[in-house]
Amino acid sequence: MNGLPLADLFVLFLYLAGITWLGVRMGKGIQKQSDFFMPRRFGKSMMMMHAFGTGTASDQAVVVASGTFRHGLSGIWYQWLWLFNTPFYWLIAPIFRRFRATTTADVYALRFGSSVAVLFSIVGIIGLAVKIGLLLKGAGALVESGTQGMVSASFAVPVVAVLFVAYGMAGGLGAAIVTDYIQGILTVLFSVMLLPWTLSAVGGLSGVRETLNDPSMLSMVAPEGVTPFFIATFAVLSLVGIVAQPFIMGVCGAGRTEMDGRFGFVAGNLIKRICTAAWAVTGIAALAWYMQEGADLTSIDPDQV
Template structure:
């Protein structure tokens, strides 16, 4: 139970510096607007797909989803089971239209069809919504990171904001996507390491997890009830979630601009296949960590913190070897920075005339 050590701080600073360097180095490759806004339309589909996933695995997801799993088991998984269906619609209908239109943003297409007033209004709504969301995306993880690192909330926000703005403005969409790729691997590594250390700390290992989860009803992810008061029923996930994700992945500029940066329609479609079909196992991974954390707290007779968002970060800094904890917390920083750099990049593209 060492907490966040000096070595962890060094690793954290080093990782953040590396992410910033990776992002900023793409600035030398920006020769025209297409390079800056669309990466020259030559970014591979697999990288775009991971970047799409990175927008879903924000810092809030990394610290929030285990809290959901701790509290309600796998019930929230139904919110994402519709994503493959949504992706089929996007792949067959919307992606070919967007990609062949040769646009920089979805708002250009709206202007061609409905006129400049529609473009201005929709772009303004996007800017307002993205600005409000970005505040939450930065502030919420900053509160948790401040607790586990000992840094002030204001300092945490400033570090993430300054670095993300710097490399995004210099590197464009390429910087956003490739830093997202690095971020995803670090977050997955952190999740897998968390599972390993948690399970090995339990007397009965996986047996304890499955016994506790089954006895507590945490594995009851599919609720077939037609009762509208049931928040996470299968039908709410399939139908309500379907329209939610079609709207998000198909009309939100933060998603569409990534798709437009691919070299061909086929690559764009492949990117959505990667991002869409890996999203369910990714969410399952983070929710399952919450179930294991619940087992861990029950086995050790511990009282969870009032803020369940602190569960996983606190465990990481207290149970991981020095240095490794810093790397995982750095991934949370990178996730928050990724959410911010996406907002900045796609805000710039939505304003492009």
């Protein structure tokens, strides 16, 4: 059968409708402005999955698997570039919690004045618009690949956009945190679910090594592009930039206590590092499988592997 069975499509529809309903339902509990923008009532598990969900998008798994398929295991650094910053999150989170601000722009307004806050807001809107565009593009590619073309990317992108805008506007940050919790659990499961079968199909890691027969494909550092200097430079720049992200206040400050935000920020990002490793190994195993099957690699779109 070409495409997904009707049962799978029904489950996909049920998931999208359920997430949207849950987010909209969260809006009924909003009684004041702070409930919408900064509800400081979530515990460690919620904050952990919120940090994981905020820092993880559908396009990232595609980018890592695609990069690994093209360049080998060094493709993992497309998302592991933030790896060395993770310990600093333990220190950053309580600082933002103590600001008692609603948004990051509020902090800039207090420290530098309204003009800097407005500039930050404009830059943030532009940056997030690009990020959301990439997220939607990745989601579209994922849906089209997963449904074997039955649901096209051009159809999936506007549908996903309408759904997350609907529950975001209805439930605010609280809706995002609750839906991140559910979607985060599913993301972790889906990140590792395919890996055992993929490795089994190619004879495990030893089968991957024998099939590729190229040590550079199994190297964590590529001879070109993703070099040690590139990794170190990006780590420093991203550490400076993480505190200026528009979403950082919600990730650090929506917990009940400083420890909730601190634990959530660090643990959520550590979970992402583990999932990134799973994406990379899946990508390299997929490359080995195609080679074992004698496929023409030039005709394969790595984004749909």
